[in-house]
Amino acid sequence: MNRKYYSFLLVFLLSCGSNDNKNSTNTPESIPGKSAISKERATVNKEPVAEYIVPMGDPKLDRKFGVKIYETPETFKFRLEMYYDAIVENDTISFPDFGKEPVVKVKPGTEKLSCIIGFLDDKNEFREYKLLQGKDDQLRLTKLKSYVVE
Numbered sequence: 001m002n003r004k005y006y007s008f009l010l011v012f013l014l015s016c017g018s019n020d021n022k023n024s025t026n027t028p029e030s031i032p033g034k035s036a037i038s039k040e041r042a043t044v045n046k047e048p049v050a051e052y053i054v055p056m057g058d059p060k061l062d063r064k065f066g067v068k069i070y071e072t073p074e075t076f077k078f079r080l081e082m083y084y085d086a087i088v089e090n091d092t093i094s095f096p097d098f099g100k101e102p103v104v105k106v107k108p109g110t111e112k113l114s115c116i117i118g119f120l121d122d123k124n125e126f127r128e129y130k131l132l133q134g135k136d137d138q139l140r141l142t143k144l145k146s147y148v149v150e
Helices: 002-015
Strands: 050-055 064-071 077-085 087-094 104-108 114-120 126-135 138-143
Touching (some): 064 104, 077 126, 077 138, 087 138
Antiparallel strands (some): 077 087, 104 114, 126 138
8 A cells, every 4th residue: 555655646746846948949928018008099090001002004094013001990900902003902901919009011022013011020020921912913912921929
């Protein structure tokens, strides 16, 4: 009986070891002040907060490729106004909550009629999010990366 008791006690003590992950490299980075940002905007800016527009051919015909990004009443949602030739399409895009007001940026893509929509993270580094491109007479919006804030 003593042998069973000591075996049980040994297993119990070994299983109660510290689970301290201070040296772990895979721990998610915490973002301070996350709850300080309101989910609703007090005022909505009527002007684009970011844009990328390039002319396509004859400027008199107002042919262009690009995107204008506008605020919505929701802090982390924005309205996209996308252009390709004579096509104008609207969509919405949501950005992660890094504990600060989202800063939206648009950069040129690798192809002629493409651009990358992204945002500045909590370290003010540009993060690619979606690719907008005009290809085969179509306007395409493709997700490049997904982000999760923990």
